[in-house]
Amino acid sequence: MTDVLRRGRASLAFSFFAQGVAFALLVTRIPAMQDRYGVSDALLPAFLAAVPILAGVGSVTTERLVTRIPPSRLLRWSQPVVLLALLGVGAGERMVELGLALAVFGSAVGVLDASMNMLGVSLQRSYGRSIMLSFHAVYSLGGIVGASLAWVGAHWDLALVVSYLPVVAVLLPAALVGSRWYVDGGVGGGVVVEEAGERGAVAFKVLLPLCLVMTFAYIGDSTVSNWSAKYLQDVLGSSEQLATVPYNVYMVTTLLGRAIGDFGVRKFGAVAVVRTGAVVAAGGFAVVAGAPGAWVGMLGFTLLGLGLCVLVPQTFAAAGRLASEKYGPGASDAAIARLNVFNYVGFLIGSPLVGALGDAWSYRGAMLVPMVLVLVTLVYARSFAAQPDRYGDGHERPRTADVGRGSNGL
Numbered sequence: 001m002t003d004v005l006r007r008g009r010a011s012l013a014f015s016f017f018a019q020g021v022a023f024a025l026l027v028t029r030i031p032a033m034q035d036r037y038g039v040s041d042a043l044l045p046a047f048l049a050a051v052p053i054l055a056g057v058g059s060v061t062t063e064r065l066v067t068r069i070p071p072s073r074l075l076r077w078s079q080p081v082v083l084l085a086l087l088g089v090g091a092g093e094r095m096v097e098l099g100l101a102l103a104v105f106g107s108a109v110g111v112l113d114a115s116m117n118m119l120g121v122s123l124q125r126s127y128g129r130s131i132m133l134s135f136h137a138v139y140s141l142g143g144i145v146g147a148s149l150a151w152v153g154a155h156w157d158l159a160l161v162v163s164y165l166p167v168v169a170v171l172l173p174a175a176l177v178g179s180r181w182y183v184d185g186g187v188g189g190g191v192v193v194e195e196a197g198e199r200g201a202v203a204f205k206v207l208l209p210l211c212l213v214m215t216f217a218y219i220g221d222s223t224v225s226n227w228s229a230k231y232l233q234d235v236l237g238s239s240e241q242l243a244t245v246p247y248n249v250y251m252v253t254t255l256l257g258r259a260i261g262d263f264g265v266r267k268f269g270a271v272a273v274v275r276t277g278a279v280v281a282a283g284g285f286a287v288v289a290g291a292p293g294a295w296v297g298m299l300g301f302t303l304l305g306l307g308l309c310v311l312v313p314q315t316f317a318a319a320g321r322l323a324s325e326k327y328g329p330g331a332s333d334a335a336i337a338r339l340n341v342f343n344y345v346g347f348l349i350g351s352p353l354v355g356a357l358g359d360a361w362s363y364r365g366a367m368l369v370p371m372v373l374v375l376v377t378l379v380y381a382r383s384f385a386a387q388p389d390r391y392g393d394g395h396e397r398p399r400t401a402d403v404g405r406g407s408n409g410l
Helices: 002-028 030-037 044-065 071-091 095-127 132-155 160-181 197-235 245-268 270-290 294-308 311-327 331-360 368-384
Strands: 183-185 403-406
Touching (some): 002 071, 002 095, 030 044, 030 132, 030 160, 044 095, 044 331, 071 095, 095 183, 095 311, 132 245, 132 311, 197 270, 197 331, 197 368, 245 270, 245 294, 270 294, 294 311, 311 331, 331 368
């Protein structure tokens, strides 16, 4: 059983890595997409907004599907679709083909994100200790690798299909082989969904604090990804080259924070880690808003990576734990799929919110809004406590490993 868990953990970690690579390759080559398909600046936001909207639809669909189909099977087939859709983005010639490829990519990403996190939470439950941050650390590593490959493609002026084809050729068969060792939780099905009515309403009420935390975390994340370069250059007066650094620094510190985050959860408990992350992230936004120059601004973005990186993985873990404690392990998958929708809600809100406030007020002032929203996480920190916190310290106590079937029949 230990070997089953280890193989399941390794294969799932590779899926997180592959998704990090794919998503980074998509979002970092947007200018090349515009040039290839002739997408205007006015039309571009519609194309980009379609991806998270359809991903939300895919996540809601996953909540229904897991009542009949194991998450391992959903992940096994959604990941190849995502990779092939990425290749389609680079291989098309007409705008309608780009729209179709992005629609498939977005819909499949919703299923992929939800099923990956379902398997991650069930594995953590089987391990009896925090391992969720390690999966998201590998995702961050994939994002760094994908962004680096995108830089190579842009530097050498490679066509999109030339940049994407070798990556897909490597990741696609590796993901299919690795999917043989995915491990589902001990109990299948979605209790929350099957017993809709009052019990479904109570489940959403229980999840609501975590849904808000997820939204606020992604508002913060999208602020960094969409506005860090513009803020450093236009507000803090940096050079164009220096303005590209904050996001890279943010990704590296996100990777480092997640790599050590599980140790913090095991030693101090999820509540303490989430509170610390929220305070550090809020401090980062405060430093960015008040920075007198570019180097101090980069310090703020560094703090943001260290603070925000723990919130999303711990929110998924808390949702699975809360649903399992209230309704049994079968409710965990449906709860995670529902929570995953708010990932995309935060992404859709964050960038337009900061942009509108920056134009109407000031970009320094706009940075204070995600700061306040991240601090609201402190109000809901008790939602991250392990089962119903009989110990009073928010620490997660080991549970007996409950390993069900692997996707290969183990």
